[in-house]
Amino acid sequence: MTTSGPEQDTDQTPDPDTAVPAHHGDPPAEQRAMARSAAVVDRGHRDVLAVTGEERLSWLHLLLTQHVSELPADTGTEALVLDAQGRVLHHMAVASTGDAVYLDTEPGDGAALLDYLTKMVFWSAVEPRDATGELAVLSVVGPEVPAVLEKAGLPLPPPPHGVAGLDGGGFVRRTPWPGRDAVDVVVPRDAKDTWWSALTAAGARAAGTIAFEALRVESRAPRLRRDTDERTIPHEVGWIGPAVHLTKGCYRGQETVARVANLGRPPRRQVLLLLDAGDEELPRTGDPVHRDGRAVGRVGTVVQHHELGPIALALLKRSVPVDAELTAGTEERVSPATVDPDSYEADPDSPPPGRVARERTGGGPGRRA
Incomplete structure (x- = not known):
């Protein structure tokens, strides 16, 4: 059993998953189990925070990008914390159950998030704390998850974000x-x-993070600092909706979110790259993507998929067409790359609604964000 995947390890972006098993002997078989039956992955290295107090939901609503002030009990969601320019600082899974809201986030990210939350308490009736020493995350994936949970004596919450206390x-x-x-x-x-x-014992195959990451990349779910950089705004990686509520305000960075949604389009888009590396070394997280010798993007998470072969998430300039001939990587790890057309969301022919409204009222064309 090993603890890290070579394709996910760079000098610039260290592998965040070294604290848990990368595989249990056969990563492709572990992926197939996730896709066809069920597998369980130890993700106990994720940081977990707990927020208690009678004002916990209304207080978090002022700080997070998601609408949580009326989040029903036993419900989850995703949320972000942005800087003043709307760039992503933290991403978290949210669960409201019992008398607490739990936030689990990237390994090593919890301390900075807790520091921010603690500084924002002021006179609110809330108490954020580090719960990493109390709770650990195991992820079970696959079409046979309901049967596995039943055999293990665990409840199955309703999709897409139901929560059931234990x-x-x-x-x-x-x-x-x-x-x-x-x-x-x-x-x-x-x-x-x-x-x-x-x-x-209930039927879930033991799997590692290599298999989990391969399916995550296939599903185009971004991961903070693997698939984002210091300039990333939520619109670029598909977090509008899953983690950002467009009709709520009152959080840091909200002006950028609203401006880009209503007046412009984000400068980059996340796509799935199909790599043709052959027997060569794969690109690494943080490597450039080139078109005709010019850098047009950034490589995110790189994985070996059990059906698709080597694939990667990437952030590309919005002007890059879906059929562009690209290369990903640098030095000895350059690979021809093509964009998976199913991952490419073409811009609509009409301008954003805010820009239309401004032109209608004589405000002129909106500035492109």
């Missing part, structure tokens, strides 16, 4: 990715091994 602490959260059916089983950390054994 006796003894923790919860099960339904997620819309990375596979056909997926849940996060968030359990007391000291009981993680017990729940792992129960899930594998």
